[in-house]
Amino acid sequence: MSVQNYALQKSGGFIDKLVLKKRLEMFQLFLEEFPEDSFNSVVDVGATADQKSISANFFEENLQGKDKIIAVSDQDASFLEASYPGLKFKFGDARKLPFDDKSIDVVFSSAVLEHVGTLNNQRGMISECLRVARKGIYLTTPNRWYPIETHTSIPFIHWLPKRYHRAILRRLGLQLYSLEDNLNLLDYMTISKICMDLGIQNYVIRKIRTFGFVSNLVLVIKTDVNYRYPVKQELKGIQ
Numbered sequence: 001m002s003v004q005n006y007a008l009q010k011s012g013g014f015i016d017k018l019v020l021k022k023r024l025e026m027f028q029l030f031l032e033e034f035p036e037d038s039f040n041s042v043v044d045v046g047a048t049a050d051q052k053s054i055s056a057n058f059f060e061e062n063l064q065g066k067d068k069i070i071a072v073s074d075q076d077a078s079f080l081e082a083s084y085p086g087l088k089f090k091f092g093d094a095r096k097l098p099f100d101d102k103s104i105d106v107v108f109s110s111a112v113l114e115h116v117g118t119l120n121n122q123r124g125m126i127s128e129c130l131r132v133a134r135k136g137i138y139l140t141t142p143n144r145w146y147p148i149e150t151h152t153s154i155p156f157i158h159w160l161p162k163r164y165h166r167a168i169l170r171r172l173g174l175q176l177y178s179l180e181d182n183l184n185l186l187d188y189m190t191i192s193k194i195c196m197d198l199g200i201q202n203y204v205i206r207k208i209r210t211f212g213f214v215s216n217l218v219l220v221i222k223t224d225v226n227y228r229y230p231v232k233q234e235l236k237g238i239q
Contacts, residue, residue, distance in 0.1 A: 011052040011053050011054065012054055015153065016053050016054055016055050017054065017055075018210070019053075019055040019150075020054050020055035020058060022208060022210060022215065022216060023055055023058045023110060023140075024058065024062070025208060026110065026140050026208060026216065026218060027058060027059065027062055029206060029208075029218060030108065030138050033136070033138060033220050034106050034135065034136065034138065036063065036064060036065060036068075038135070039068065039105035039106045039135055040068060040105055041068055041070065041104050041105045041106070042063070042068050042069055042070070042104070042105060042106040042107070042108055043069075043070045043071075043072055043097070043099070043104045043106070043107050043108065043132065044059050044060065044069060044070070044071045044072065044108050044109070044110075045072050045092075045094050045097065045107060045108070045109035045112055045125075045129065046072070046073060046094060046109050046110065046111070046112030046115075047059075047060065047071035047072065047073040047075075047077040047080060047089070048073065048075060048077060049073070049075035049076055049077045049079075051079065057071075057077070057080065058110075059108060059110065060080055060083070060084050060087060061084075065086075066084040066085060066086040066087045067086030067087070069084070069086075069087045069088070070087075070088045070089075070090060070104070071087060071088070071089045071090070072089075072090050072091075072092040072094075072097065072098070073089075073091065073092070074091065074092065074093055076091075077089055094109065094112055094113075094116055094125045094128070094129075095116055095121055095124050095125050095128055096128060097128050097129070097131075097132050099132045100132075101131055101132065102131075102132070102133070102134045103132060103134075104132050104133060104134065105133070105134050105135045106133060106134075106135050106136055106137070106138065107129040107130075107132055107133045107136075107137040107138070107139075108137075108138050108139075109125075109129065109137075109138070109139045109140070110139075110140045111140060111141060111142065112125075112139075112141075113125060113126070113139055113140075113141040113186065113219075114141050114142060114183060114184055114185055114186060115182060115183065115184075116184075117180060117181045117184060118180060118184065119184070119190070119194075122184065122186065122194065123194050123197060123198065126139065126194055126195075126198065126219070127198055130198070130200070130221065130223065133221075133223055134223060135222070135223060135224060136220065136221055136222040136223050136224070137219070137220070137221045137223075138218065138219075138220055139218070139219045140208075140216055140217070140218045140219075141185075141186050141191075141216065141217055141219075142185065142186075142215065142216055142217075143186075143187060143188070143207075143214045143215055143216055143217050144158060144159075144185035144186060144187040144190075145159070145187055145214065146210070146213055146214060146215045146216075147213060149185070150215070151177055151183060152169070152174060152177055154172075157169075158185060162180075162184075166178040166179070166180070186217070187217075188205055188207075188214075188217060191205055191217060191219055192205065195219075195221075200221055202221065202222050202223075203219065203220065203221040203222075204219075204220050205217055205218065205219055205220075206218040206220065
């Protein structure tokens with residue numbers, strides 16, 4: 001995974017505030033799936049070195065038990081240890097986490113899965129998160145079929161076959177986003193297929209809506225085979 005800041009939005013601007021609003025909705029959904037008193041350790045895979053965007057590192061900001069958090073990144077986000085006393089930071093790759101099997105209660109990751117490269121790499125990241133987690137994993141990613149691509153804020157061209165989308169991005173001078181290693185958008189069916197390929201049965205994909213459209217997908221997998229999911233629910237976005 002490339003060491004990059006993928007956010008183009010102005011710090012504190014409208015888009016940054018909107019991103020924070022949606023991420024806080026997903027954070028509340030995380031607490032519904034994994035109440036804080038139900039786990040003693042949680043890994044945030046993909047903490048960022050960005051110290052300007054108000055939407056950055058929202059998980060560390062909002063989880064009460066800072067001493068439960070291990071933030072992992074291929075970026076230098078070690079400042080988080082000073083910002084949130086009790087938190088531990090580790091350098092690491094989402095595709096090869098620096099933890100033993102079943103050594104962490106919960107694995108959390110926000111908007112990282114689309115940045116690890118090929119479909120095989122994305123499958124590998126999910127498998128790696130499952131290897132580490134005792135209780136379950138919670139991964140969020142933008143929905144490819146949302147009308148506006150959230151990294152570039154350009155509408156519709158990401159609906160084209162990926163080779164055409166990437167060619168247009170190169171023409172627009174957006175080389176970073178044109179590379180599969182840096183941006184490979186997913187949709188509901190692709191995530192479902194990954195789970196089927198990995199033999200995962202006890203999973204659910206939540207849908208987060210913004211302006212009436214599904215903007216984000218949340219993959220929740222409980223490693224406790226006795227767990228049964230509640231009736232499928234969606235969080236409503238801004239009306």
